[in-house]
Amino acid sequence: MNLDQLLAEAVLDELDKSAGAASGVDYALHPARWATERAGITPWSKQVEIMESVRDNPRTAVQSCHSTGKTYISASVVSWWIDSHPPGDAFVLTTAPTGDQVKALLWREINRLHGNAGLPGRMNMSQWYLPTENGGEELVAFGRKPSEYSEAAFQGFHAKYILVVKDEASGVPTPLWTAAESVASNRHSRILVIGSPDVPEGDFYDACQPDSVYNVIKIGYHDTPAFTGEQVPEEVLDVLISPEWVESRRQAWGEESALFQAKVLGQFPTGDHDPWRIIPETAAARCRWVEPEDGDHVAGLDVGAGGDRTVLVERRGNAVDRKFSFQSDDPMQSVDDLVDVIREWGVTAVNVDTTGVGWGIGGALRRALRSDRIDVNAIHFAQKSRKKECLNKRAELWWHGRELTRSGGWSLANLSDDDIAELTSPRYEIHKASRKIKVEDKGEVVKRVRRSPDVADAVLLAFHQGLPLGPSSDGRSAFGGANMLHGGGSGAGSTLMPALGSMGGSRGGMPSLGR
Numbered sequence: 001m002n003l004d005q006l007l008a009e010a011v012l013d014e015l016d017k018s019a020g021a022a023s024g025v026d027y028a029l030h031p032a033r034w035a036t037e038r039a040g041i042t043p044w045s046k047q048v049e050i051m052e053s054v055r056d057n058p059r060t061a062v063q064s065c066h067s068t069g070k071t072y073i074s075a076s077v078v079s080w081w082i083d084s085h086p087p088g089d090a091f092v093l094t095t096a097p098t099g100d101q102v103k104a105l106l107w108r109e110i111n112r113l114h115g116n117a118g119l120p121g122r123m124n125m126s127q128w129y130l131p132t133e134n135g136g137e138e139l140v141a142f143g144r145k146p147s148e149y150s151e152a153a154f155q156g157f158h159a160k161y162i163l164v165v166k167d168e169a170s171g172v173p174t175p176l177w178t179a180a181e182s183v184a185s186n187r188h189s190r191i192l193v194i195g196s197p198d199v200p201e202g203d204f205y206d207a208c209q210p211d212s213v214y215n216v217i218k219i220g221y222h223d224t225p226a227f228t229g230e231q232v233p234e235e236v237l238d239v240l241i242s243p244e245w246v247e248s249r250r251q252a253w254g255e256e257s258a259l260f261q262a263k264v265l266g267q268f269p270t271g272d273h274d275p276w277r278i279i280p281e282t283a284a285a286r287c288r289w290v291e292p293e294d295g296d297h298v299a300g301l302d303v304g305a306g307g308d309r310t311v312l313v314e315r316r317g318n319a320v321d322r323k324f325s326f327q328s329d330d331p332m333q334s335v336d337d338l339v340d341v342i343r344e345w346g347v348t349a350v351n352v353d354t355t356g357v358g359w360g361i362g363g364a365l366r367r368a369l370r371s372d373r374i375d376v377n378a379i380h381f382a383q384k385s386r387k388k389e390c391l392n393k394r395a396e397l398w399w400h401g402r403e404l405t406r407s408g409g410w411s412l413a414n415l416s417d418d419d420i421a422e423l424t425s426p427r428y429e430i431h432k433a434s435r436k437i438k439v440e441d442k443g444e445v446v447k448r449v450r451r452s453p454d455v456a457d458a459v460l461l462a463f464h465q466g467l468p469l470g471p472s473s474d475g476r477s478a479f480g481g482a483n484m485l486h487g488g489g490s491g492a493g494s495t496l497m498p499a500l501g502s503m504g505g506s507r508g509g510m511p512s513l514g515r
């Protein structure tokens with residue numbers, strides 16, 4: 001063969017590859033073979049079932065527990081779809097509840113697969129471009145968070161093979177479901193909705209019902225390789241849900257909790273069993289899909305006594321951001337560590353519960369941070385509340401958290417499942433003598449759920465006086481029906497707990513710290 005022939009062969013090879021036909025297999029019809037032969041990945045049986053369902057059914061809904069490879073297989077489906085159809089004929093749109101879930105989760109997996117498998121074209125954090133015959137390139141797949149979609153963005157996609165993927169589909173708002181239906185309307189189009197069954201209502205819940213137009217695949221922990229004995233490579237077994245995790249969650253969350261039902265059993269929660277939870281579980285689940293929005297930048301600090309956890313939580317605008325926690329019985333070391341992190345975060349204020357040990361640490365922090373112009377605000381949980389319906393400050397802070405949760409007024413997207421469990425465990429009662437709202441004592445919470453809600457307290461401190469109640473800015477229907485595509489919506493604050501005023505006003509009401 002001469003050089004020209006070799007080059008021609010190489011070009012043909014590349015063309016074959018990008019048409020998914022390197023080995024004469026039409027990979028569009030054989031997703032499992034595409035996965036192993038072309039992408040070099042090893043999906044487990046339910047993941048194969050998902051790929052084949054997308055091949056065979058116009059609509060696929062996957063309702064699954066935690067860590068079964070939902071996002072991973074969604075990324076694989078996206079890659080398979082683009083790679084196995086002729087270039088130019090296929091198009092993919094993906095979404096998830098927040099920008100981070102689109103970029104840091106789904107598209108991170110797509111990027112990784114693209115690199116590892118040497119798939120054609122070029123990719124950035126949420127877009128995939130393929131070369132065109134005339135030497136240019138065209139967009140063949142992209143991911144957007146819900147607030148970036150508009151009806152216009154959905155018009156004009158007229159590829160023959162359209163695929164729409166919604167990861168964490170419980171949190172994808174209705175307008176996107178409607179838009180997806182209109183864009184994926186031809187007979188070759190496909191929709192894959194996948195996620196954990198977090199809330200027992202809404203579009204994803206409907207899609208997962210037996211009478212829906214979706215082919216429904218359900219995955220509970222007992223269906224996964226660690227429990228069925230399905231043979232999978234060690235490195236796959238290592239990343240999937242494990243018996244140890246299931247047991248530890250049973251202990252930590254309780255079988256009745258919404259978290260256990262959704263994240264472990266893979267079932268939609270059967271409702272809030274405990275009406276006296278201050279922060280209801282399903283409302284909290286929804287707040288994990290609220291898009292973070294910038295605003296004032298403060299921290300909340302819950303100081304642990306004698307070897308208990310000390311937790312510092314960062315708040316930016318409406319959102320919980322970073323978390324720093326440690327255990328130490330050396331107060332001076334604790335102050336030094338906290339000062340370092342507070343400076344690094346660059347918050348303008350820190351709200352500290354000054355009950356018990358917090359008093360000394362709060363005072364030391366105030367002295368250390370004075371030159372940085374960082375305010376250290378003392379909040380004494382046992383102190384009287386300015387809200388006449390609350391027994392004390394602690395009740396006031398928790399009740400504010402309840403109202404923010406019920407209105408979708410804060411973003412809990414950065415909290416872990418365990419943090420959410422903490423936030424939703426304390427109960428309230430109407431205090432007999434005063435008829436005011438009383439929050440369960442920390443000691444009682446610990447006795448009942450065997451875990452101290454330190455992260456939750458720090459979160460509530462970070463939101464103290466910080467965020468007036470109001471309409472949710474992304475206005476999902478569950479939060480009052482505002483138009484999510486255009487944001488905003490009118491609305492008054494809650495009647496039960498009116499807006500608490502803004503940060504940075506008079507500090508006249510604050511008790512002073514020891515100096």
Ligand SMILES: Nc1ncnc2c1ncn2[C@@H]1O[C@H](COP(=O)(O)OP(=O)(O)O)[C@@H](O)[C@H]1O
Binds near residue numbers: 044066
């Ligand atoms: N078949 C697989 N082979 C290799 N790694 C996998 C596989 N399925 C999932 N993973 C990895 O397991 C981890 C959890 O998967 P992920 O898709 O994030 O789970 P889920 O979305 O269900 O919580 C990720 O790091 C992912 O890359």
Ligand SMILES: [Mg+2]
Binds near residue numbers: 070071105
């Ligand atoms: Mg996932």
